[in-house]
Amino acid sequence: MPRTVITRKGQVTIPAEYRQALGLSEGDRMDVVLDGNAVRLVRAESVAARTAGMLAGPGPALAARALRVAAEEAIAKEVEERSRPRPHAGKKGRRR
Numbered sequence: 001m002p003r004t005v006i007t008r009k010g011q012v013t014i015p016a017e018y019r020q021a022l023g024l025s026e027g028d029r030m031d032v033v034l035d036g037n038a039v040r041l042v043r044a045e046s047v048a049a050r051t052a053g054m055l056a057g058p059g060p061a062l063a064a065r066a067l068r069v070a071a072e073e074a075i076a077k078e079v080e081e082r083s084r085p086r087p088h089a090g091k092k093g094r095r096r
Contacts, residue, residue, distance in 0.1 A: 014041070 002015040014024065022043070024030075029044035062070060 002018070004013050004015065006012055019025070024043070030041045031044045033040040033042055
């Protein structure tokens with residue numbers, strides 16, 4: 001098992017054979033994880049990779065035209081619902 005030394009700045013060198021095996025290169029970002037009495041270095045994912053698909057819907061993505069039609073229908077439905085008269089428990093307004 002290779003050994004490494006912690007520098008005054010807290011830096012550690014990952015042995016070359018490990019970097020090569022994992023495809024790590026200078027500038028790669030790593031997450032440092034405390035795991036019991038061990039420290040693990042894990043390749044950090046980009047924000048894009050971490051959040052990819054987070055807002056995906058249940059079905060396949062709609063084409064631009066279909067998306068526009070769906071949005072227009074949803075807006076029309078909301079406008080229709082808002083324009084219906086609602087029963088009031090009493091008139092709300094400013095008191096004089």
